Amino acid sequence: MKIILAQPRGFCAGVVRAIDTVERALEKYGAPVYVRHEIVHNRHVVESLKAKGARFVEELSEVPSGAVTIFSAHGVSRKVENEAKSRALPTIDATCPLVTKVHNQGRRYVAQGRILVFIGHAGHPEVEGTLGQIDGELHLVESVEDVEKLPIAPDAPIAYVTQTTLSVDDTRGVIAALNRRFSDVEGPEIRDICYATQNRQTAVRELSRVCDVIIVVGAPNSSNSNRLREIGEEAGLPSYLVVGGADINAEWVKNAHVVGVTAGASAPEILVGEVVQALMRIEPSEVSDLSGLKESVSFRLPAELLS
Template identity: 65%
Template sequence: MQVILAQPRGFCAGVVRAIDIVDRALLKYGAPVYVRHEIVHNKHVVDGLRQKGARFVEELDEVPDDAVTIFSAHGVSREIVAEARRRELHALDATCPLVVKVHTQGRQYAAAGRHVILIGHAGHPEVVGTMGQIPAPVHLVQCEADVARLDLPADAPAAYITQTTLSVDDTRNIIAALGRRFTNLVGPNTRDICYATQNRQSAVRELSQRVDVILVIGASNSSNSNRLREIGTESGVPSYLIADGSELDPGWVRDANVVGITAGASAPESMVEDVIAALRRLGPVEISTMEGIEEHAEFRLPAELADATLAPGARKTTEISDARLVAHTVAG
């Protein structure tokens, strides 16, 4: 069996930063530290941090007074931030900087008197947090039909922002529908769309041209991982979302000559290795990695954690400016 690994795949810079914040907080302040919501949507990551002393809660009333509290990578509302301050909790913000950028854009549009329209999935933690960060009503649209139902005049000053786990491809048709619906519409440059989401989706589209089956490694509640599976299916290739090798159904790959593997932005490479090990138990495997984009994005950690050094071999996030958030295309 030939196995082709997508490039890029797995952890993005925002996920690395969020996990590092929990790791370093545990190192500096000791266990337990409390994390509101799963730090990222991956059970293996969450379980690993829980074993180190992180405690995951859904609401701040589950956090003891004076406890170190971390907001997840998805972001939280202004009300959550205010409650943490009122209770004088020692709060650390692990919100992905790209999500913070969306929050800032939304507030700027609202301050300019525009109706803010958020393209995203109802109920997703990032969407809930973003809507709670903008001090004005936010109109959520999930599809083109939602655009038609917006109760706003055609000439109303409007602006759109997007959930970061949606790519340029995911939002293109909805943005076009908004452009037809409103005569005074503005929105962020497509370069502001999450680079990791777009890169992983583009890689899956290319992967689908080379394989018989696609295995997407990620959690069932991970928006970006589910979308990768959908793209594989839309490309005409049977595609399956699995958390690890234990969920592999041998029947999926029994007649496949070439199997493609990718991983969502919150899935660790160890789970890719686990799935490969499961395939090896079925027979000989030859592995290659697809040419693609090599990502070099890194995000600055909170200053108070800069002196908390991780153990040798652990992840390290280098402090660099947002201006160096880039994704370089390389051959091989």
């Protein structure tokens, strides 16, 4: 059996920045610091930061007065920002800059007098944050079917923005439906969807050409990780989402000659290593990296932590 690792895989620049933000805040201000929502969708990362003194909460009401508070990489609504201000909580914003870019794009379109359509998954933290950042008429759609149900006149000026972790293909289909139904549509290019999402999806498509089975390392609540597994399935391959090496089932690879392994943008490389070791225990294997794009993107830490 051969094991081929996707390239790129795992942590993206936004996730690295978010984790570094929490660690730097702990160094600068001391434990505990409070983080609203999971900083990224990965239990291993969250537990590691908890051990260093981070405290994760879902609501700001759980944060003691005066405690340093960090907003997660997914972003938050203005309501949450205003609540923090009203309580005079010292806050640090770890929102991924590419999510902030979506917020800014949406505001520009609304300022132009356009009705905004946001393509995303209802209930996802990034979606809730974005919906709460943009004033004006705004509609959430998840599918082509949702586009057909929009209560908007066909000649109304509209614009769209997208959740950063969506499938490029699924987004392209929804955008095409918007252009079919409405006569005045503006929106960012497909390439403006998160670079890391696109790169990892492209890598899985390449991996599916040379593998018999695909294993994606990521959390069950990670949107981009779930989409990587779906892409493998769409290519006709048995594809599995695992948290780590303990989830590997020997039956999955019983008849496989080549197993492809990738990881979502919030999954650390240590978990990829665990999966590889679990596969090696089933059958000693040759491990190699698929040739692919080498990412060099990095984001600066929040200003509060640079001094």
